[in-house]
Amino acid sequence: MSDYESATEADTAAVMAGPKITLDELATELSAIDLRLRQLARAAEVPEHPVELADAIDTLRSTAVRVRETSEHMGTLARIIAGEVPLVTTFPTGAPWGVPARDTDRPDFGGPAIVPTIWQLLKLAQDAKRPGVSETTTYPEAMDGIGIGWESKAASARRRRERDAAVAVEVLLLLCATCEASDGQQCKTKTGWVTDKPHVGRQRQAEANVDERLGYLGDNPVAVPNART
Template sequence: MPLAGTLRSVDPWGVAARATDRKAYGGPAIIPTQWQLIRLAEGAARDRKTGGAREMTTYPEAMTGIGIGWESKTASARRRRERDAAVSLEVLLIPCERCHARKGEQCRTAKGWVAEQPHVGRRRKAEETVDACLGYLGKNPVAVPDA
């Protein structure tokens, strides 16, 4: 489906937006939202009917070469919550070497109380497992074959 090559504000999107200055998540979008895509499609249809001068593109063409792009604050927060929830579940699948909590049990303090947080070693193992499954490396997603 043809899409307008620029947003309504004449800012580029996709690979064309990479060279632009973007401060505090303002300015052009690299990866447009669903509503921006709808507007880009409507703009392309309108330009075809009226003979508008805006350049046209398709989503695959505009996104070729993006790789890891900018992410909105909302998407970043959502991805972080999903990762944290997966780590919380994974922690219970790993036995704790420090307090000897078995699978399915929460960590215990030295006095035998249920700990508020799992021990660091147990949590780190869970994070490594989840990150490998989700394909994360640090804060950025990366391709993980057969994950």
Template sequence: MPYEPETDPAADLSDVQAGRDITLDELAVGLSAVRLMLRKLARAAETPSTPVELSDTIKGLRHLADSVGEHADRAEFLARVVEGDVPLAKTFKGSDPWGKAAQGTDREDYGGPAVIPTQWQLVHLAQQAKWALAQGGDADTTTYPEAMDGVGRGWESKEAQFRRQRERDAAVAREVLLIVCESCASGEGEHCRTKNGRVSEKPHVVRQREAESTVDARLGFLGTNPVAVPDA
């Protein structure tokens, strides 16, 4: 079934974030609330109103709660990191820089420069700094605000890009059925047909291209790629 962003209940984020973008602190609190709800449901399922043994469901809910809890704890730690409360190593073990120091550098062995660090890279950098400070002496550390000064405004994750691509593809699929096909004369709401009249799941190229052009202009895409994120 095609992705339908208009009917996706997850599209309304007003209950999980106060501003335009979610903070890591909000993410941590939201995940913690999910963990608590899962634990409550597991406890309630021990005595359902109708006698049904829900042991497997209860175990599954508790396992899921533990997993969500791990994400909540990590988000809480990362919230402290981005606020500058946690010392970070200035480079990875291979002396590769990160953040603004990595801009314009070459890091071929690891998929390019780490200008935008992943959560695991930040955990690694924090562990490096903690170990160096424990050894005594003057450890060469930094903080996230210092290392990322001026980097990442308007940035979005790969998952956001994937979601926007799915939304674009779904919109194109709907738009195709609004266009009369020049190749087979299939009208609005009709799928394209072969020369011998068989229905095809794929539209003719001319019809597909017209739909893509219309949708891309409406959504702000360039070809199959979203345009640059504002303020990036």
């Protein structure tokens, strides 16, 4: 487990009923957090010992506002995902999204927007309400068949950090063929200076060991058949 993730952070079972969290669950959990923050702010007005907590109270209340806004967005997205909210078929630039965006390109935006962001979906829903809009779609229609094997940017980045942290540990377990640094020792230069950067061979072997163990393929955190557990 990496330094970026504690055991309690990884225990997500408490906030979702199924294998993956729903937007409705996100909205509900965030609403509960909003309420708890406001309760804490109110309680902090009369602390047990005389200390002025005005700044902390303001922080709690302002954080609660942001959490409440996010909760409301998740609630709206839940209705969008369910197909209850009409969406325009293209962005204001005319670029398609979802299934129609396949095999298209947006060089100025880093490729096609097949999987829309939260803000894009909210904008698509807002634009569908404009007078004169004749063609609309729904999220289930536009995203039919998309999502298999998809991983969010945040999840991919976290898994990359976990992999890099594991490689850093693995490097020190290997004997370096170049400088003969052994278990627990960092590599050294020809003149004996210790270096934070291991020799290429040692680094590559550590990466190969970790990638096989975690089930990574090259630079992408994807499943490798028959990976060791």
